[in-house]
Amino acid sequence: MGGVLAYRRLASPLHAARAPVGAAWLASLAFAALLSDHPLLLAAIAAASLGAARAAGLGARLRGPLRLAAYAAVPIVVINLLVSRQGLTVFARLGSLGPFGQGDLTLQALVYGAVIAVKVSILIVLGAVLTLAVDPDELLALCGRVSLRLALMVSLALRMLPLLAADSQRLAEAQRTRPDGGVRGLRGRALLLGAGVGGALDRALEVAATLELRGFAGARRLRVGVRRPLSRHDLAFLLSAAGVLALALAGTITGATSFGAYPLIRCPTSVVTGALCVALVAVSMLPFLDRRGVR
Amino acid sequence: MILRFEDVSYRYPAASEPALREVSLEVSEGEVCLLAGLSGQGKSTLLQAACALVPHFQGGTFAGRVRVTGLDTRDHGPASVGAQVGVLFQEPETQLVTSSVRAEISLPLAGRGHDANAVARGVEEVALAIGVDHLLQRGTAELSGGEKQRVALAAALVGRPRLVLLDEPTSQLDPVAADELLGLLHRLNQEWETTIVMAEHRLERCLRIADRVIALDRGRIVHDGDPSSFLSWAEEAAPALQTPGARLLSLAGVGPPPVGVRQARATLRRHGLLPAGRAEDDRDGEPGAGAHARADAASPRAPAPRAARRRAAWLGGHREPFALDLRDIWLEISDGPAILKGVSLAVAPGESVALMGKNGAGKSTLLRVAAGLTDCTRGRVRSAGRVALLLQSPGDYFLRDRVALEASAAALARVGLADLADRHPKDLSGGERQRLALAVVTDGERPPAVLALDEPTRGMDREAKEDLARQLRGRAQDGQAVILATHDPEFAAACTERAVMLADGGVIADGPSVGLLAGGWYFATETARILGGRGGALLPEDGARLLEAGAAVESERVPLRAR
Structure with missing residues (x-):
């Protein structure tokens, strides 16, 4: 189960950076993705996220999150296509959809749905990298200085992920060992989901009982430990995060990464846009070049 | 008294029958108590009541009074009781709440406001005592089942609790890890005078460290006494709770029921059913094919x-x-x-x-x-x-x-x-x-x-x-x-009828069960250990037949055939 979505210390600059710095760097990429809708910039952020994951040795372990992103992307595009009424370029007419009005499918709704799907996919990938490469206990210690309860909630949320993933895997394997190959189709998936949710509730209760006994109810703030100086990797990722934020803001302020989908698609792309995108990828990947002291 | 139950009855929410019925008991400081009983008879519920999870966490209908280290669980919830009591449940997976071993063990101390130095010292000490110091830098997700159980035990003990409650702590462990865990508990009891209350199905593993056995049946205490008296009681009233050793001697018609292998052998020797001297001294030689073949022929189980x-x-x-x-x-x-x-x-x-x-x-x-x-x-x-x-x-x-x-x-x-x-x-x-x-x-x-x-x-x-x-x-x-x-x-x-032993991903022994389960130590049955593997008897019934025929005195110990 350790291989699913659990933090494991690897020899990479991202793992070597302290947890708050790693989290801040990932947050800067997430912020950039949320700030702009420009497809080129989103593509650059996606490339930076995947490149970072690969450079951190997480390539193979991102398969699951990427599958999840693909599953999430399809309904996002379809739903936006069906519900958006702002586009002008109709490419298919479905007729009356009852209470939902006329089912006119527009190119603008399709493109904007795809933009949202890419943004969600980037956030899923960054979330997975956070889970896999940032030590949750260091984050716990950080949050614990404010509130130990908050820290435990964060830690538990991160710990429950691999636990529940392992439970789901066990349920699926049990189904595979049935002579009929197990449940299939939509109803089968619903049954599996029901069992998974039931199991998750049981798990949560057991973990909650353990927490009660460990004094969660009376938990106090964690005391500040010994302060460590910033390492070369901490500095590199902090500077990189600042660079990513600056580039994203510069693109928005100058309008180089502005994008509008409705009523007609407006996607101004200039040399500046291209340069910003290349710079963002380069700035994101620079900290991974220095591999000194990563073990 | 470190733990006192006064006329406690408890029914889970929506349950038709009470899980505990008028339970009264007292446990003194430094005692090791074993809870015995078939599944669903109230052992786990009793442990949960002792750490205040019942009724505070589980809800339901509660009557009577439980006092733990002087705290009345009606007034004090699991968080207060948990400061005095260490608890280890059956499933190690859900007892680890953080991602690294060090964070896991330090959490109870850090949560109670100890300073960083006190936390670090406490973690180091308990890790050394439990033998998990080499795991401190590891992630909890990377540990094996046995290692997880030890880390959970370390987290339960880091606050130096006076009372430790354990619910089937060895059920997920192999015989070696189970033996290590029990040895550890025994040492804690001997060196720190920690009181231990433990529920277990494999009583033969634990009786040797127990001062007292409490048997439960449908939520009621039906026996409370030392291990010897428990085994005598079980022979008459609850044969399903007998240990294999006690069953062997009972079928052979000799007594008293033995608490461990050594006592069983001593009793059999007293009755002239085993040769004098250590079992290891009785056999003539090292494992060999000839001896194995003879043992197969002599075995009451010739599959x-x-x-x-x-x-x-x-x-x-x-x-x-x-x-x-x-x-x-x-x-x-x-x-x-x-x-x-x-x-x-x-x-x-x-x-x-x-x-x-x-x-x-x-x-x-x-x-x-x-x-x-x-x-x-x-x-x-x-x-x-x-x-x-x-x-x-x-x-x-x-x-x-x-x-x-x-x-x-x-x-x-x-x-x-x-x-x-x-x-x-x-x-x-x-x-x-x-x-x-x-x-x-x-x-x-x-x-x-x-x-x-x-x-x-x-x-x-x-x-x-x-x-x-x-x-x-x-x-x-x-x-x-x-x-x-x-x-x-x-x-x-x-x-x-056949046993295959694996180690480090490879087969190291393969042969009739008689050879492996009678010829080893950790992976041998209690009957085989008592009889020193003689006649290839693995189960009490086989052993009793061997003893009745007087064959245990003459036949050889079955050696393990290595691959």
Whole structure:
């Protein structure tokens, strides 16, 4: 189960950076993705996220999150296509959809749905990298200085992920060992989901009982430990995060990464846009070049 | 008194029957108390009441009073009681709440406001005491089951509690890890005078460290006394709670019931049923084929001809002489170690085989490869038909709300669950759930050629185990090959005729169960350890027959045949 979505210390600059710095760097990429809708910039952020994951040795372990992103992307595009009424370029007419009005499918709704799907996919990938490469206990210690309860909630949320993933895997394997190959189709998936949710509730209760006994109810703030100086990797990722934020803001302020989908698609792309995108990828990947002291 | 129950009764929410009925007991400082009883008789509930999870966390109807280290659990919840009491439950997975071992052990101290130096010192000390200091830098997700259990114990003990409550702490562990854990608890009790209250099914493991045994039946205390008096009581009133050693002496008609192997041997020697001197001194030589052959002949369990007959009968109607044939199986993880290293194993139709070995030896993986659930990286898997695999958690098979919807009527009848067809699977007992899972995986028009079971007796009481052993023997008699991974030598002895020992991904011993389960120590049955492996007697009934015939004095100890 350790291989699913659990933090494991690897020899990479991202793992070597302290947890708050790693989290801040990932947050800067997430912020950039949320700030702009420009497809080129989103593509650059996606490339930076995947490149970072690969450079951190997480390539193979991102398969699951990427599958999840693909599953999430399809309904996002379809739903936006069906519900958006702002586009002008109709490419298919479905007729009356009852209470939902006329089912006119527009190119603008399709493109904007795809933009949202890419943004969600980037956030899923960054979330997975956070889970896999940032030590949750260091984050716990950080949050614990404010509130130990908050820290435990964060830690538990991160710990429950691999636990529940392992439970789901066990349920699926049990189904595979049935002579009929197990449940299939939509109803089968619903049954599996029901069992998974039931199991998750049981798990949560057991973990909650353990927490009660460990004094969660009376938990106090964690005391500040010994302060460590910033390492070369901490500095590199902090500077990189600042660079990513600056580039994203510069693109928005100058309008180089502005994008509008409705009523007609407006996607101004200039040399500046291209340069910003290349710079963002380069700035994101620079900290991974220095591999000194990563073990 | 460190723990006092005063007339405590408790009923879970929506339960029709109380889980505890008028329980009164007192536990003194420094005592080691063992809770005995079949599944569902109130042992876990009693432990939960002792740490205030009942009623604060579980709800339900509570009567009476529980005082723990002077705290009345009516007024103090689990958080306050937890500062004085360490608790270790059965499932290690849910007792670890952080991602690294160091954070896990330090959490109880950090949460109670100790400064960083005190936390670091406390963690270091308990880690050294429990023997997990080498794990401090590891992630909790990377640990084996036994390591997780030790880390959870360290987290429970880091606050130096006066009372430790343990609910079947060894049920997930191999015999070596279980022995280590019990040794550790004994040391804590001896050196720190920690009071221990522990529920266990495998009483023979724990009686030697217990001062007192409390037996529960339908939520009521039915016996409370020292281990010797408990065994005498169990002989008359609850034979299912007897240890194999006590049953052996009881069947042989000698007494008193022994608390451990040494006492059993002393009693048998007193009656002239065992030769004088240490068991190891009795045997004439080192393991060898000749001695093994003689032991097989002398054994009251001589299964080889039966298997040969079944093999011959199978060959009459089938081309392949095997039900399962694994050849040179390797499983190498791309960025990790090799889990299986060239394992070869052929199982004949109707043959029953026990896979034994420490946690992580590769038993479960081998079964998964055999059933096609995991692909091997090298080697060949052939079978004469379907390989049905019963995984470790029977509950994972059940998705529907009626037993009848999970398996066909014929399959349910075969496992004796026809009468419970309208029940919800979650309402079944542990043994019944295991039988239902067995019905699910063996269901179908054609029975499977091979039935593989992964640790099927985890957390089961003796009655449920005997019932499952009967089921498996019946299937083997019908020609199905049965292969089971287990840590339970008694269960392996009751339903297999061949044992294969795995270590570090390879087979290190393979032969009749008699050879492995009578010739070892950790993986030997209690009967075999008492009799020093003489006559290949593995179960109390075999041993009693041997003793009655006076053969234990003359026959040799069965050696382990190494591969």
